[in-house]
Amino acid sequence: MPSIVCSAQASYKKLPGLLELTESHLQWTKAGDKVPSVKVAHSEAASLSRSKVGAAQVRLKVGLVNDETGHNFTFTSPQAVALAEREKFEAELTNIIARNRANAPVTPQLPSGPTIAVPTPSPATPSTPRPLPHGGTPARPTPHLSRAPPSRAASVASDSRTSGTPVSDPTSDFRLRKKVLLSNPELAQLHRELVMGGHISENEFWEGREHLLLAQAAAESQKKGKPGQLVDPRPQTVDGEIKIVITPQLVHDIFEEFPIVAKAYNDNVPGKLSEEQFWSRYFQSKLFNSHRASIRSSAAQHVVKDDPIFDEYLEKEDDDIEPRRLREERVDTFIDLAATSVDHEETGNEKDVTMQAGKQKAVLPLIRKFNEHSTRLLDTALGGPAVKRRRTESGDERLAQLDLEDLHDNQTSTGILLDMQDRQRYFDGRAVVTGDGAAAGPKVDFREALQQVKSSTQDWSARLAQLKIDKKAGDAALVSMTQNVASRLDVKMRKHDLPEGLFRQMTTCQTAANEFLRQFWLAIYPPPSEAQMLTVATPAQKAAKAAKMIAYLGKTHEKVEALVRTAPQEGVDPARIKVAMKPVLDAVDKALEYWRLKNANTKGPR
Amino acid sequence: MDKPSHLSVILDLSPTQWALCAQSTNPPGISLQAFLSQLLAFFNAHIACKDENTLAVFGALPGQSVLLYSSTGEVVAKDTEPTDPNTYRPFKTLDATVMNSLAEHIASFDGVSEEAPIGLVGCLTKALCYINRVTSNSSTPSSEGEGSAASVDPRILVLSVSPDQSSTYIPIMNSIFSAQKLRVTIDVCKIYGAENVFLQQAAHLTGGAYVQVEKPDALLQYMMMSFLPPPALRQLISVPTQDRVDFRAACFCHKRIVEIGFVCSVCLSIFCQPVPVCSTCRTKFPIKTLQRLNASRPLAISASTPGTPARPPAQRNGTATPATPRPG
Numbered sequence: 062m063p064s065i066v067c068s069a070q071a072s073y074k075k076l077p078g079l080l081e082l083t084e085s086h087l088q089w090t091k092a093g094d095k096v097p098s099v100k101v102a103h104s105e106a107a108s109l110s111r112s113k114v115g116a117a118q119v120r121l122k123v124g125l126v127n128d129e130t131g132h133n134f135t136f137t138s139p140q141a142v143a144l145a146e147r148e149k150f151e152a153e154l155t156n157i158i159a160r161n162r163a164n165a166p167v168t169p170q171l172p173s174g175p176t177i178a179v180p181t182p183s184p185a186t187p188s189t190p191r192p193l194p195h196g197g198t199p200a201r202p203t204p205h206l207s208r209a210p211p212s213r214a215a216s217v218a219s220d221s222r223t224s225g226t227p228v229s230d231p232t233s234d235f236r237l238r239k240k241v242l243l244s245n246p247e248l249a250q251l252h253r254e255l256v257m258g259g260h261i262s263e264n265e266f267w268e269g270r271e272h273l274l275l276a277q278a279a280a281e282s283q284k285k286g287k288p289g290q291l292v293d294p295r296p297q298t299v300d301g302e303i304k305i306v307i308t309p310q311l312v313h314d315i316f317e318e319f320p321i322v323a324k325a326y327n328d329n330v331p332g333k334l335s336e337e338q339f340w341s342r343y344f345q346s347k348l349f350n351s352h353r354a355s356i357r358s359s360a361a362q363h364v365v366k367d368d369p370i371f372d373e374y375l376e377k378e379d380d381d382i383e384p385r386r387l388r389e390e391r392v393d394t395f396i397d398l399a400a401t402s403v404d405h406e407e408t409g410n411e412k413d414v415t416m417q418a419g420k421q422k423a424v425l426p427l428i429r430k431f432n433e434h435s436t437r438l439l440d441t442a443l444g445g446p447a448v449k450r451r452r453t454e455s456g457d458e459r460l461a462q463l464d465l466e467d468l469h470d471n472q473t474s475t476g477i478l479l480d481m482q483d484r485q486r487y488f489d490g491r492a493v494v495t496g497d498g499a500a501a502g503p504k505v506d507f508r509e510a511l512q513q514v515k516s517s518t519q520d521w522s523a524r525l526a527q528l529k530i531d532k533k534a535g536d537a538a539l540v541s542m543t544q545n546v547a548s549r550l551d552v553k554m555r556k557h558d559l560p561e562g563l564f565r566q567m568t569t570c571q572t573a574a575n576e577f578l579r580q581f582w583l584a585i586y587p588p589p590s591e592a593q594m595l596t597v598a599t600p601a602q603k604a605a606k607a608a609k610m611i612a613y614l615g616k617t618h619e620k621v622e623a624l625v626r627t628a629p630q631e632g633v634d635p636a637r638i639k640v641a642m643k644p645v646l647d648a649v650d651k652a653l654e655y656w657r658l659k660n661a662n663t664k665g666p667r
Numbered sequence: 668m669d670k671p672s673h674l675s676v677i678l679d680l681s682p683t684q685w686a687l688c689a690q691s692t693n694p695p696g697i698s699l700q701a702f703l704s705q706l707l708a709f710f711n712a713h714i715a716c717k718d719e720n721t722l723a724v725f726g727a728l729p730g731q732s733v734l735l736y737s738s739t740g741e742v743v744a745k746d747t748e749p750t751d752p753n754t755y756r757p758f759k760t761l762d763a764t765v766m767n768s769l770a771e772h773i774a775s776f777d778g779v780s781e782e783a784p785i786g787l788v789g790c791l792t793k794a795l796c797y798i799n800r801v802t803s804n805s806s807t808p809s810s811e812g813e814g815s816a817a818s819v820d821p822r823i824l825v826l827s828v829s830p831d832q833s834s835t836y837i838p839i840m841n842s843i844f845s846a847q848k849l850r851v852t853i854d855v856c857k858i859y860g861a862e863n864v865f866l867q868q869a870a871h872l873t874g875g876a877y878v879q880v881e882k883p884d885a886l887l888q889y890m891m892m893s894f895l896p897p898p899a900l901r902q903l904i905s906v907p908t909q910d911r912v913d914f915r916a917a918c919f920c921h922k923r924i925v926e927i928g929f930v931c932s933v934c935l936s937i938f939c940q941p942v943p944v945c946s947t948c949r950t951k952f953p954i955k956t957l958q959r960l961n962a963s964r965p966l967a968i969s970a971s972t973p974g975t976p977a978r979p980p981a982q983r984n985g986t987a988t989p990a991t992p993r994p995g
Contacts, residue, residue, distance in 0.1 A: 507782040510682035511773065513689070517699040518770040525762065526753070528704045534884035541881060542892050545907035
């Protein structure tokens with residue numbers, strides 16, 4: 062049994078019971094039961110809401126990651142106790158949820174120490190976990206790691222693994238295959254029928270489908286960057302008391318975002334101030350107030366006090382016309398708008414009087430803070446502060462920059478001329494007479510034939526006058542042509558009316574045969590290119606596989622026959638099934654014939 | 668349907684094939700005489716359909732392709748024929764012109780003892796050129812008013828009795844592509860002989876009808892039903908055609924009709940076997956590719972010449988690829 066962080070009497074779905082928060086789960090046990098009926102892993106908690114302070118019932122609602130509605134608990138102890146209990150749960154859960162959210166983006170390098178929450182600004186462990194001087198949970202880094210959301214953990218792990226050779230080790234391979242199948246229902250269906258049906262092995266199935274796995278691996282190995290949110294600890298007002306919950310993640314973020322706080326921390330903790338004092342004073346100081354990410358500071362205004370320690374670190378409000386921290390990089394001349402501002406003073410545009418930098422002084426620090434934040438984010442994404450590229454001021458380089466490729470006329474490239482050899486032979490096709498057509502049938506003397514033609518051209522007028530079409534032949538022709546047109550019309554008009562079950566069987570038969578054919582030809586023909594194949598089968602393996610596939614294919618006829626036989630029971634014309642399955646059978650026959658010939662060949666005389 | 672229609676008819680006039688056709692009983696054949704009578708009736712019907720309908724007749728003779736008649740050409744009215752009170756005069760002149768020029772061209776073959784393959788490709792190209800001229804000409808004179816290029820609905824009808832000449836695969840395919848570009852429909856009427864792969868493709872690719880005549884006695888019935896309605900009208904009047912088309916191609920090297928071919932990656936020439944150098948564009952292929960491709964065709968020999976005892980495939984891999992014979 063994991064240790065219980067806190068517990069309270071609470072009803073769930075109008076049944077009384079006990080709500081407990083353990084190291085790994087939030088659970089609720091019905092009164093009298095021993096096994097908790099509601100069990101929510103920490104990693105699943107996504108949101109938290111509660112009834113108002115003055116409300117008659119003290120409720121707490123926990124939203125889950127994949128279930129917005131979540132669970133509703135009502136604290137059943139007397140009001141005062143219930144409120145306190147809820148307070149505790151809320152604080153703990155807020156922490157957990159914050160951690161879940163912080164974990165969502167990939168920040169694996171962060172040691173996630175234990176989290177604590179205390180009323181009013183209070184100490185929290187810095188990024189290096191160490192035992193806390195006072196109550197709360199002792200540092201336990203390992204359970205925390207295992208408590209991280211499982212899906213995230215898996216993909217984080219895969220990030221490092223799949224970066225090099227993606228489909229090399231079996232576990233990740235399996236995982237990738239599963240993902241591909243999950244995202245592709247049709248393929249999954251085929252997989253179920255063939256692999257789980259035991260017709261072909263897992264590896265055979267994936268042979269020739271490596272590109273799907275590679276694509277999946279590539280998609281997964283894409284790294285997620287740092288989230289772009291500005292660090293903004295939100296105080297919660299409860300009973301007129303202001304609380305800020307501090308997590309190690311938050312501490313880390315604050316230190317990163319405001320290096321001055323890190324400096325203050327290093328200077329003063331543990332010497333002049335204790336951990337707890339440091340944070341509580343910080344959140345009440347002017348320094349914190351100047352770090353706020355918004356200018357709506359009404360709630361915090363009255364708590365801001367003068368603080369001798371923190372005021373030392375206070376920087377001057379950054380609201381001058383010139384920003385205090387000037388950009389160090391030189392702006393590229395070609396994109397610097399200011400560079401040309403004096404070029405056309407006489408004719409150029411009037412200055413925009415509505416847009417003036419620093420007109421509203423109060424927002425200046427904020428805007429600059431946003432800009433700095435963005436810069437920092439970009440720098441981390443690019444791996445360190447942008448390298449200052451000192452351009453040599455030679456004109457050549459500038460010109461090369463102006464010389465855009467799109468501006469070039471591409472007429473100069475003539476393409477590859479098709480240089481045909483022996484052009485003549487493409488025009489006098491009759492030079493080569495293959496005897497295939499002429500050889501068949503009886504030979505006719507040309508001269509005799511010519512005489513016949515000659516006589517046919519004589520006296521045409523009289524014959525034309527007597528032209529009469531044989532009635533029987535005419536009728537037969539009419540009927541056959543009408544049928545031709547009618548059958549096409551019939552196909553066009555007919556709706557899909559095969560019974561569901563039979564149709565599914567036909568589809569199954571067809572896809573299975575297709576897959577066997579694919580496997581067969583794959584075993585016969587060489588891979589499209591040597592490089593792509595991950596597992597190159599030996600000729601013997603290939604031959605064995607081809608033989609196996611042929612065995613399967615040989616049964617296709619039986620299967621189709623069975624379908625045709627069942628057709629009358631379903632009230633379908635068997636001929637229609639035959640017509641529908643004909644292309645598959647033709648393809649199968651082709652493969653069978655090929656195999657027969659091939660075997661006859663290899664066994665033939667040497 | 669107010670558009671005038673242009674029809675170019677290509678007559679397959681191979682004397683040998685017609686002789687065979689006349690003798691044939693199973694499937695029943697038709698003599699050239701009977702054929703010509705029915706053909707003239709069809710011509711007259713086409714002309715009669717609409718005043719502005721035009722006609723051009725090309726004859727594919729052994730080794731020759733000739734224009735026998737065209738609506739815009741000179742009329743060879745010799746007036747030796749007595750005027751027939753039962754015949755509309757324009758019909759008479761049309762029939763006479765076709766038959767007289769045919770007789771003239773046949774006469775030129777006197778003294779020839781071997782039959783050359785018929786000039787079907789020549790006829791196709793001439794027909795396309797003719798159509799091109801007619802359609803582009805009719806657009807230029809503005810006085811014609813509505814007679815713009817688009818209003819002419821051109822098509823070609825091939826009446827075939829000869830089998831495929833695989834050597835003509837490339838020019839026929841090129842003609843088909845030109846026809847597609849010109850939006851010319853190619854109809855095919857196969858009067859005698861086995862299915863014609865290239866013409867099937869021609870009909871299929873240009874949206875025309877391929878009709879295999881089963882009862883040649885009623886040829887006129889077939890022609891009236893299938894080939895009289897112009898393409899524009901065929902959206903309303905369905906004409907019979909083939910639903911199975913053979914799409915096989917002929918290789919460039921031996922002009923064999925192949926099922927599996929090897930295609931040059933540069934110029935798209937088709938070969939029946941892997942070659943080290945493309946004979947068309949002289950692109951050289953890496954030896955590794957050749958080996959790989961060669962390994963993939965274990966049945967190459969047995970498939971093409973089933974009679975000869977085949978060598979085992981392993982042996983083939985070792986030997987160098989047979990050099991491509993250069994025909995012509």
